Amino acid sequence: MPHHTDPNTAEAGSLSRPPSKGDILFDTSFRWMTLAFTWATIFLLGYIVFKIGGQALPAISQYGFKFLTTTTWDVNAGQFGILPEIWGTLYSSFLALIFGGFFGVSIAIFVTQDFLPKSVELVLKNLIELLAAIPSVVYGLWGIYVLIPIARPVAEVLHSTFGWVPFFSTSLSGPGMFPAAIVLSIMILPTVAAISQDALRSVPLKTKEAAFGMGTTRWEAILRVMLPTASGGIFGALVLGFGRALGETMALAMLVGNSNQISLSVFAPANTLAALLALNFPEAGPHEAAVLMYAACVLLLITLLVNIAGAALISFMGPGGRK
Amino acid sequence: MSDMKKQDILPNLERQPFEPRALKSIVLSTITVICALIAIVPLFSVLVMLLYKGGKRLNLEVFYSLPPTAFDLGGGFGNAILGTLFMVGVGALISMPFGVLAAIFLAELGSHSTVAKVARFCAKTMTGLPSILAGVFAYAAVVLVMGSYSAWAGGIALSLLMIPVVMLTTEEAIKMVPNPMREAAFGMGCTQAQSMTKVILPVALPSIITGVVLAVARAAGETAPLLFTALFSDYWLRANEPTASLAVLIYNYSGMPFENQIELAWAASLVLVLLVFVLNMISRAIGRRTRIK
Numbered sequence: 001m002p003h004h005t006d007p008n009t010a011e012a013g014s015l016s017r018p019p020s021k022g023d024i025l026f027d028t029s030f031r032w033m034t035l036a037f038t039w040a041t042i043f044l045l046g047y048i049v050f051k052i053g054g055q056a057l058p059a060i061s062q063y064g065f066k067f068l069t070t071t072t073w074d075v076n077a078g079q080f081g082i083l084p085e086i087w088g089t090l091y092s093s094f095l096a097l098i099f100g101g102f103f104g105v106s107i108a109i110f111v112t113q114d115f116l117p118k119s120v121e122l123v124l125k126n127l128i129e130l131l132a133a134i135p136s137v138v139y140g141l142w143g144i145y146v147l148i149p150i151a152r153p154v155a156e157v158l159h160s161t162f163g164w165v166p167f168f169s170t171s172l173s174g175p176g177m178f179p180a181a182i183v184l185s186i187m188i189l190p191t192v193a194a195i196s197q198d199a200l201r202s203v204p205l206k207t208k209e210a211a212f213g214m215g216t217t218r219w220e221a222i223l224r225v226m227l228p229t230a231s232g233g234i235f236g237a238l239v240l241g242f243g244r245a246l247g248e249t250m251a252l253a254m255l256v257g258n259s260n261q262i263s264l265s266v267f268a269p270a271n272t273l274a275a276l277l278a279l280n281f282p283e284a285g286p287h288e289a290a291v292l293m294y295a296a297c298v299l300l301l302i303t304l305l306v307n308i309a310g311a312a313l314i315s316f317m318g319p320g321g322r323k
Numbered sequence: 324m325s326d327m328k329k330q331d332i333l334p335n336l337e338r339q340p341f342e343p344r345a346l347k348s349i350v351l352s353t354i355t356v357i358c359a360l361i362a363i364v365p366l367f368s369v370l371v372m373l374l375y376k377g378g379k380r381l382n383l384e385v386f387y388s389l390p391p392t393a394f395d396l397g398g399g400f401g402n403a404i405l406g407t408l409f410m411v412g413v414g415a416l417i418s419m420p421f422g423v424l425a426a427i428f429l430a431e432l433g434s435h436s437t438v439a440k441v442a443r444f445c446a447k448t449m450t451g452l453p454s455i456l457a458g459v460f461a462y463a464a465v466v467l468v469m470g471s472y473s474a475w476a477g478g479i480a481l482s483l484l485m486i487p488v489v490m491l492t493t494e495e496a497i498k499m500v501p502n503p504m505r506e507a508a509f510g511m512g513c514t515q516a517q518s519m520t521k522v523i524l525p526v527a528l529p530s531i532i533t534g535v536v537l538a539v540a541r542a543a544g545e546t547a548p549l550l551f552t553a554l555f556s557d558y559w560l561r562a563n564e565p566t567a568s569l570a571v572l573i574y575n576y577s578g579m580p581f582e583n584q585i586e587l588a589w590a591a592s593l594v595l596v597l598l599v600f601v602l603n604m605i606s607r608a609i610g611r612r613t614r615i616k
Contacts, residue, residue: 027515031516034425048456140574281462296456311447
C-alpha cells in the first residue's frame with residue numbers, strides 16, 4: 001500500500017496500482033464461488049426431485065400405476081389409492097381459478113385502465129398485495145371460525161332450491177370444498193392481479209390511443225383491444241395462480257374436510273394431495289411414509305408441469321402479449 | 324338536400340349517454356367497482372377478527388409463558404415466537420450467501436452462459452414449488468439423516484423457500500446498477516471481485532435487503548414445511564429437538580375443543596400477522612427511500 005514502495009507502482013501514494021497477488025487470488029476464488037453456487041441451485045432442484053423420488057421408489061414399485069386410479073386409503077389393509085386426492089386437488093384449484101381469476105383480472109383492469117386517481121390506484125394495489133402477506137394458516141383459522149358459519153346458511157339455501165344441480169347436491173355440514181375453494185381463491189387473487197397488471201401495463205399506449213381514436217367506449221377498448229393484446233400475460237397469470245392453488249396446503253388441510261371421496265358437489269367434504277400429506281405424514285409409519293412420498297411425487301410432477309407451462313407462457317408470449 | 328346527404332354519410336359524433344354501448348360501459352364499470360370492493364372484504368374481515376379475537380387475549384403473559392396443557396387456563400406461546408425467530412434466522416443465514424452469490428453470477432459474471440440460464444430457470448421453478456414439498460424434502464434429507472425432528476431441519480426447509488426469492492431479487496437489484504459505475508470501477512483497474520464487493524453490491528444493497536426481508540416475511544408464515552421438520556414442542560427452544568413455531572401452534576390449536584387454546588390461536592395469529600406486516604413495511608420503506616435512479 002502507499003507506505004512502502006512497490007516496484008510496480010509508478011509513484012508511492014498513487015491511487016492506481018496493478019492488482020496484487022492477493023487481489024488476483026480473491027478475484028479468482030470469488031468468481032469460482034459464484035459459479036459454484038449457481039451450479040448448487042441446479043443441483044438443489046435436482047436433489048429435491050431425486051430425494052423425494054428415491055423415498056417413493058419402494059411404494060412406486062409396489063403399487064405402480066394402480067395407485068393413481070384407485071380410491072381406497074386403508075393403512076391396515078395396506079391398500080392405497082389417491083384418485084380422490086388428485087380429483088380434489090384439481091377440482092379445488094379449478095374452482096379457485098374461476099373465482100380468483102375473475103376477481104383478479106377485474107382488479108387488474110380496474111387498477112390499470114384509469115378508473116381511479118393514481119393515489120387511490122396505489123392504495124388499492126397495496127391492499128391487494130397485503131392479502132398475499134397473510135399466512136395461509138391464518139386464513140385457515142379465519143375460514144373455520146368466520147367463513148364456514150357465514151357459508152353454511154348460504155349453502156343451505158342453494159342446496160334446497162338448486163339441489164338437482166350436481167354442484168349443489170349435498171348440504172354443507174361444516175368443512176368442505178366450498179369454503180376451501182373460497183379461501184384458495186383469496187390466496188391466488190394477488191398473484192393473478194399482479195401479473196395481469198404487468199401484462200395490461202405493458203400494452204403500448206399507442207394501441208389504446210388508436211382504439212379510442214376509432215371512437216370506442218372505454219369497455220369496448222378494454223374488451224376488444226387491451227385484453228386480447230395482453231392475453232398471453234393474463235393467461236400465464238392464470239396458469240401460475242392455478243399452480244399456486246395446487247400446492248397450497250394449510251388452508252385446505254384445515255377447511256376441506258379430509259374425506260376420501262369424489263363428488264361434483266361443492267358442499268361435500270373432499271381432500272387434496274397437499275392436505276393428505278400434511279395430515280398423515282406426522283403420524284405415518286415407515287411404510288405409509290413411503291406411500292405418502294409417492295403422493296408427494298405426484299404433486300411435485302403436477303405442480304412442476306403447471307409452473308413450467310405458466311412461466312413459459314409469460315416468457316414466450318411476453319407480458320404484453322404476442323411477440 | 325345536401326344537408327340530408329351529409330347526415331347519412333357522417334355518423335352522429337355527439338356523445339349519446341344512453342345509447343346501448345355507453346350503457347354497457349357504465350354497467351361493466353359498476354361491476355368492476357363491486358368486484359374490487361368484494362376482493363378487499365376478506366382482508367378487512369381477517370384484520371378485524373384478528374384485532375377483536377386476538378387482541379382480547381393479547382397480554383404480556385403470552386410472550387413469556389409456555390403453552391398451557393389441555394384443561395389449563397392462561398399460558399402463552401413465548402417458545403413458539405422464539406422458535407419461529409430461530410428457524411427463520413437459520414433460513415436467512417443459509418439463503419443469503421447462497422442466493423446473493425448465485426445472483427452475482429446470474430446478473431454479472433456469466434449472465435448469458437448456459438449455466439446461468441438453467442440456474443435461473445431452476446430458481447423460477449423453485450419459487451413455484453409447493454412449500455409442503457420443501458418440508459417433505461427436508462424430512463428425507465435432514466430429519467432421517469439426523470434421526471430427529473429439529474429446529475435445524477425446520478430452518479433448512481425454510482431456506483429452500485427463501486433461496487429463489489433472494490436470488491431473483493438480488494439479480495434484479497444488481498442489473499439495476501447503472502453501467503457507468505461498472506465502467507468507472509474497471510477504469511480504476513478493479514478486478515471483477517473488487518468492483519462487485521466495493522462498488523456494485525453496496526449500491527444494490529438496499530434492494531437486496533428488500534428481497535431478503537420479503538423472503539423472511541414469507542418464511543415466517545410458512546406452516547407446512549415445519550410440520551415435517553420441526554414438529555411442535557411445549558418447551559423452550561432446544562435446537563436439536565422438536566421445536567415450536569407460531570404457525571404450527573395456530574394450526575394445532577385451531578382444531579382443539581378448548582376455548583383457551585382457540586383464543587391463543589387467534590392471539591398467535593395476530594402476533595404472526597403483525598410480524599409479517601412489519602417486515603413488509605420495512606422492506607417497502609427501504610425500497611422506496613433508496614430506489615436507484
